[in-house]
Amino acid sequence: MATIDQKLEAWKNKLLDLGKRNRLINYRDTKRSSLRIKEPIIFELWESFVVNETPLEFPYYDDEQISLFENNENEVFEESVLTNQSIKEQQKSLRSLREKAKTAMEEQGVNILYLSFGFLRWREDTKSDQYFL
Numbered sequence: 001m002a003t004i005d006q007k008l009e010a011w012k013n014k015l016l017d018l019g020k021r022n023r024l025i026n027y028r029d030t031k032r033s034s035l036r037i038k039e040p041i042i043f044e045l046w047e048s049f050v051v052n053e054t055p056l057e058f059p060y061y062d063d064e065q066i067s068l069f070e071n072n073e074n075e076v077f078e079e080s081v082l083t084n085q086s087i088k089e090q091q092k093s094l095r096s097l098r099e100k101a102k103t104a105m106e107e108q109g110v111n112i113l114y115l116s117f118g119f120l121r122w123r124e125d126t127k128s129d130q131y132f133l
Contacts, residue, residue: 020132027119027133031089032096039082042117049115056115058094061087 002010020026029036037045048054057080083090101113119133 025132032093033100035090035093035097036084037081038084046117056081058083058090059087060091 018025040048045056049056059080085093097113101111104110104112121131121133123129123131
């Protein structure tokens with residue numbers, strides 16, 4: 001018969017998903033679940049966000065401002081954060097990320113919204129040719 005310590009260890013292992021379905025271990029870049037920050041550069045972002053605890057602010061534009069921005073490519077608009085998506089797509093992605101994070105917090109009590117600074121590339125076996133992020 002299993003001891004209490006063995007049962008507790010088994011329960012802990014069930015709580016932590018170490019399989020490929022866990023997106024924290026096996027990351028997949030998708031259109032709505034990720035946003036790559038191009039500017040500020042990583043060191044400036046770290047200094048501002050982590051060291052100085054300054055909130056990360058993305059610009060917000062309504063539809064009229066977006067069309068003005070897209071039609072006037074030569075005009076410079078002040079942007080606090082530059083990403084890999086158009087402004088319209090960026091706003092959709094941010095909205096989706098906010099909703100997913102809010103739902104997870106309400107339903108599971110877990111914060112799933114993270115900002116990462118780089119990725120670790122790994123493989124399950126030294127003989128494997130398949131890498132994971």
